[in-house]
Amino acid sequence: MVAGRCGIAPIARFDASGFACRLAGEVKDYSAKDFVPKGYRKAVKVMARDTELAVGAAKLAAEDAGLVTRAQSGEGEVAPTTYPAERLGCHIGAGLMPAEASEMASAMVTAREPNPSPELLASTNGLTLRAWGTIGVGGESGALGGMNNLQPLWMLKYLPNMLACHVTIIHGAEGPSNTITCAEASGLLSLGESARVIERGAADVCFSGGAESKVNLMGLMRATLAGRVGATEGFDGPTVVRPYDPAAGGNVLGEAGGLLILEEREGALKRGARVYAEVAGFGAAHSGLPLIPPVDSAVATVNDGLELAIRAALADAGIGPDGVDAVVPQAAGIAALDALEAGALRAVFGARLSAIPLVTVTPLLGDCAAGNGGIMAALAAQCLKEQRLPARLHAGRCPGDLRGGASPSGACRLDTILVCSSSLGGQNAALLLKAAV
Secondary structure, eight states: OTTOOOOEEEOOSSOOTTSSOOEEEOOOSOOGGGGSOGGGGGGGGGOOHHHHHHHHHHHHHHHHHTOOOGGGSOTTOOOOOSSOGGGEEEEEEOOOOOOOHHHHHHHHTTOBOSSOOHHHHHHHTTBOHHHHHTBOTTOOBTSOOGGGGSOTTHHHHHOTTHHHHHHHHHHTOOSOEEEEOOGGGHHHHHHHHHHHHHHTTSOSEEEEEEEEEOOSHHHHHHHHHTTOBOOOTTOOHHHHOOTTOTTOOOBOEEEEEEEEEEEOHHHHHHTTOOOOEEEEEEEEEEOSSOOOSSOOTTTOSSOHHHHHHHHHHHHHHTOOGGGOOEEEOOOOSOHHHHHHHHHHHHHHHGGGGGGSBBOOOHHHHOBOGGGHHHHHHHHHHHHHHHTEEOOBOOOSOOOTTSBOSOBOOEEOOOSEEEEEEOOTTSEEEEEEEEEOO
16 A cells, blocks of 8 residues: 555456456455464355455454464464453454355256246246245245255355354454444444443453455446446556546445454553554444435535544544544545545534545555455554555545545654545444554
């Protein structure tokens, strides 16, 4: 990000030629097998891509924090850990995980009518949704059909709580655990949940953040129908996503796992942990309408839920808008949604907004959905640690009162950073991070 290197490129995982959007931010050459204990590698077979990303992020987070968890114990061993299992929590934001097309297809081809008409044979080769759910191989009514031929453990791959499930098993996290499924706001909401759990004394440390991959056929279809992605013909990675540009054509999909270690302050300092930042405030609220384009600008010019979430986070931190040095916003690159987000930022910061740098992630990675929040919070923490802002990509026009245009990386005096996001369903979250003292 400091180098401004864009990760958006032509989709390689599947044939996207039937879609208008053919670019995405893909994680290359990655397998959770390289991030789990040797005795756990068989379990990777029942991990969806989202879970694999979360498992890898959890391992890297624990190592960076210097935490010893059950993952470091050899098979059959019980080695001492930094914290007792019951004091280690886990809160991970997850999305609606689409099944892999190959797994669905292997069962779908068996969903055939027993005696198809010539017309049905000609149009669908005998495949019907009726045969998928209600007709068995012998044609008896009421028997399970093609869906009964899904892999036996199919459901265990695609339940949203599987991300936290595998992370807690691997690391022996037996404290408070939760899965939050609120689309792009999921990661920040999970971080807020972890902070509250630690504040009330229910845990000493938590894995927290989110992970998701929509870089698959069903994910791209859903995003296309929801108006979240645009045509990419004539664009390359660095030019396609243009936050706050009124002429922006939409975002592209990405995939990411971003997990942080949240730890009770005194415990972290006592063990000499490397501290990046302090969680100073958190807020959440709901918008008055779902954020699904097109949004009628005559009905709403401000995302009221996002404004409320930001104001709640500021109040929780006990600081005013003048105390914020930078903002990491959603910056979706979807014109209608960006306009509502910009309206919320203007409502909170007023004329001072033009002096606050925006740290935009989507032009570099695409829309990583539930994976956004963890990445955004980690980026803010790193900015505070290094007292530096990353490079900002922008190939379009950005309103004059928003510092969101193209910019190189540079040193910057930073004490407090706001991270905020809305979501497809209208959930909003805001997190304030302060430089570690």
